[in-house]
Structure formats: C-alpha cells, structure tokens
Amino acid sequence: MAGRRALKAVLIDLSGTLHIEDSAVPGAQDALNRLRQASVAVKFVTNTTKESKRNLLERLHGLDFNVQEKEIFTSLNAARSLLEQKQHRPLLLVEDSALEDFTGIDTSEPNAVVVGLAPDHFSYQTLNKAFRMILDGAPLIAIHKARYYKRKDGLALGPGPFVTGLEYAADCKSTVVGKPEETFFTQALSDMGCSPDEAVMIGDDARDDVGGAQNAGMLGILVRTGKYRKGDEHKIRPPPHLTCDSFPDAVEHILKNLL
Amino acid sequence: MADPGWPGCAKGLKGVLLDLCGVLYDSGEGDGVAIPGSVEALKKLKTSDLKLRFCTNESQAARETFVAKLQRLAFDVSVSEVFSPAPAAVAALKDRRLRPHLLVCDGLLPEFDSVDKTNPNCVVIGDAAEKFSYQNLNEAFRVLLELEKPVLFALGQGKYYKEIDGLKLDVGVYMKALEYACDVKAEVFGKPSPVFFQSALSDMGLQPHEVLMIGDDLVNDVGGAQRCGIKGVQVRTGKYRPSDERHPTVMADGTVDNLAQAVDMILNHRH
Secondary structure, three states: OOOOOOOOEEEEOOEOOOEEOOEEOOOHHHHHHHHHHOOOEEEEEEOOOOOOHHHHHHHHHHOOOOOOHHHEEEHHHHHHHHHHHHOOOEEEEOOHHHHHHHOOOOOOOOOEEEEOOOOOOOOHHHHHHHHHHHHOOOOEEEOOOOOEEEEOOEEEEOHHHHHHHHHHHHOOOOEEOOOOOHHHHHHHHHOOOOOHHHEEEEEOOHHHHHHHHHHOOOEEEEEOOOOOOOOHHHOOOOOOOEEEOOHHHHHHHHHHHHO | OOOOHHHHHHHHOOEEEEOOEOOOEEEOOOOOEEOOOHHHHHHHHHHOOOEEEEEOOOOOOOHHHHHHHHHHOOOOOOHHHEEOHHHHHHHHHHHOOOOEEEEOOHHHHHHHOOOOOOOOOEEEEOOOHHHOOHHHHHHHHHHHHHOOOOOEEEEOOOOEEEEOOEEEEOHHHHHHHHHHHHOOOOEEEOOOOHHHHHHHHHHHOOOHHHEEEEEOOHHHHHHHHHHOOOEEEEEOOOOOOHHHHHOOOOOOOEEEOOHHHHHHHHHHHOO
16 A cells, blocks of 8 residues: 555445444444544445435434434435536436425526436436437436346336436436546535545445545445445455455544554 | 439439338327328339338337328328338247247237247337336336346337427337346347348348438438448438438438428439
8 A cells, every 4th residue: 555644534335334224234333433533524425316315314313323414425415516516407307305405406497407216207208308308408417327226126227227218319428426426526525625535435335435436536445234245346446445344344444544 | 333322323223211200200199190292202102113111110009000090191001011120029039939028019019919928038128108117117127137148129229209299219218228227238120220121122122222211310210221231311301300410420321301302303313
C-alpha cells in the first residue's frame, strides 16, 4: 500500500453491510459507535429507488443504529441534486414511497425523465410517454441500473432493463446517478470537506460499492455479508483495499491502520 | 456495369418488397387509415410486370387478421404474399424442438396454435403493446433466468412505430430490456434479419440486385435490405423522421415523399 492517508471520512453502505433485511449484522452498532469516537466523519450511502431517507432512518433507528438523517445520502438524493443543479422538471418514474425525497421539485410540464424502480409505473403507456419526451430531447436520468433485485416472491426486474430499453428506443445514453458512478461518491463527500483520497468506503457489493469507490479515488473495503459471494473480491481491478468478514472487522482495520 | 442507383435501377428491377405499416397505412384505433395515394399506388404496382411481396414485422396480429384489415382499407393483398416474423419463428421452434413462453398480443396467438407450449424452454417476444406490463415482462424474465441456456426469440427488433396518436414503443425495446436483465442475446426473426429477406427473395425466384425494398424504417427496412444486396428506399411517411436522412450508419438509396411517388418513379423509369 502507498503511504498512509490522513483519513477524514468513512462512507458506509446500509443493506447487506450494517443490516440484512430486518436484522443488524452482529456487533455492527457497537462498531459504529467506536468509529464515531475517532476523528472521522461518517456518511451512509445507498442505492435505493423506493425508500426515502425517512424510511431508511426509521429502519436504522429500529435496529439501534446511531444515525442522523443528514448523514444519509442515497441515489434518490443524488438524482435530486442533479435535477436542482440542471433545473430540470422531472417526470418521476419512482414508487410513491420515494416521492417525499423530491418534495418541492417542480414537476409541471416535465422536461426530464427520472427512472427508478416503479413496477406500478412501468406500464406500456407510461413508458411510451417517457419515450416521447426523451425523443424530443428530454434527458434520461437513471437512479441506478441494477438488472434485478430480490423480492419475497423471487427475483424481479430492476430499473436497469427499462433504462436500457429506453436508451435503445431513443438512441440516447442515460445519466446514472447512483453507485457505482464516480459522481455519486464525490457528491456524497462534497459537504464533508474532504477529497476522495481522504475517504474509505465499506460495502458488500464488490462492483457498486468497492469498485465504484476505488474508481473515484477512495479506498474500498469489501465485507463478506449481504450479497457477497465467494470470489467477489477477484471480480474487480484493482482488488479491494481489504476484504474482511463483516462491518466490525472493517472498523477495527480503519481504527488500527488508517488513522 | 456501373450501378445505376435510384431511381435509375428501376429499369432492371424484377420485383419489389413492400413494408406494410407506415407505407400502406398508419395503424391506430380500429383498422387505422390508408396513407393517401397508397391504395392507387399498390394497384399500379400489381398491374405492372413486377413481382411483389410484403415484408412486415407485424407481430400484433395473425396474418389472416391483418390481411383482412388491409383488404377493408381497399388494399389488394393476400396472405400468401405476406412474410411476417411469427411463421418464421414457428418454423425455428419446431426445428429446434423449443417450447415457447409467449409474450405476444392475444391476436398473434393463432400463429402458434401448432406449437407445444408446455413446460417452456424459451421465450418468444412480439409487439405485445398493452401487454408489456411489468408483471408480464417479469414472468418472461423468470422463465429465462431458470433456463440453463436461456433462448430468447424476438419477432423483430424495431424501436418504435407510428400510430395515429403518436409514436409507440416496439418489441425491440423490450427485447433489449430482457437481454440486459438476463445477459442473453436475442435471435431476431423478421427484418432486418438477412434470412427473412432471403426467404422473400427465394419465394419470388429473384436475385437481390433485381429487387427493391420500400419501407419507412431506415434501419430495419432499408439497412436490412441493403445488407442483403437489395436496394432500399425510404418513404417520408409512418415513423420517418427528418434525422433519418442524416443517419450515421445507414443511407437509403433514395428517399421519397410516399409510396405513390416511389411507384410513379419506378414505373416512369421502366417506360
């Protein structure tokens, strides 16, 4: 490893890293508290298309995690930042539960299309509407491009296939705002007053969490919980800064070696 | 011999391939509407010495149904002259002993009457229009995911087509969605597949250079034909968009206002 960095910030994935569905990863709450006693800023970053910050916060508090709303940054928030920056008025193809993260955004006479995961909105009619807008020049913004996700009744299509279909239909390229995009990580760090080389990301997704963060200039730590499958650490190049069993081990490593 | 190009090539032509939707008529509520001048233009072609076949990617209705619709719009078309993707896919299904899960419009189902559909081991996707719900697409996705070697047949790969009330997403969009979701490459039946054009050519007993394709879809009609050595002319009706004339990869041999103008130019050059 190159010389030690003056670590200023730790980005932490939620689902699969701090908790699996409704159970906390053993020891994760204490580990988070230990990390907070060190002189680093902490932020929680996640790709979600349907859960608002408030939903996420409620779940974390229910599991006794010490987290504040302003420390959460999601792909929905990244989409909102982009909309505000470009002053777009979006057609929002997101689930109703995600709409509160877009409160105050002008959606009249939309001139941009935002695709999240919205099974109820992915009807032929709505996609046609989105397609016609894109063909007329509206930008296509994807919350993320996951192929599928796990539901109680089995695997189900994610937003990626629909984004890909619209890209093909209108001969355009979408702007993806969630992980593993570099802008997602730099946006997450933007109000923490540090640069990527002063930050580390902890997550269970080799490509989206670790690969994305390292591509943005951060260190990445892969945990063997959540969606981790044996050998995932070999699927990205460069490999993770560290692969460890779970979040508490990642915190120990940071406290011992990176501060 | 120098290539005479369009419309000079009309002199040596022996056959014409016509697309249907967007060339003869615009689809929509009910039977849709004939494009002005197309009924007459088709009559003129039919009374000429040129052979004629229809190459359509129509995958919403069975051939009998859409041919009957064309006849109601006063077009002189019969089922035996029509090449459409579903029969081509059915032949391949039988040949390879594949049992399809069908994501198609109800109107197309009769084309698959003779095919075993139990315990599916492939997915066939057509222009399912309103049936392209999240739920239905998810079902097709799950069938593909469970297969050791997923097989996806697409009845065409069009991006969109024009109906009276505007442009509509075509089967290609949903084909791409499933390709991305399952990491598969679809096998495309219909235009622009060379096999599809070849089957129409051999039915006419003609060589590619003796035939001209007229369509409104630059990539699938014109580009597809050109890849087989058939000249392709685009009409400025149907899904035509002005940007087609500046397309980065496909350049039509000619662009005309509509079928009527194309037919007049062809017939004038033959006299």
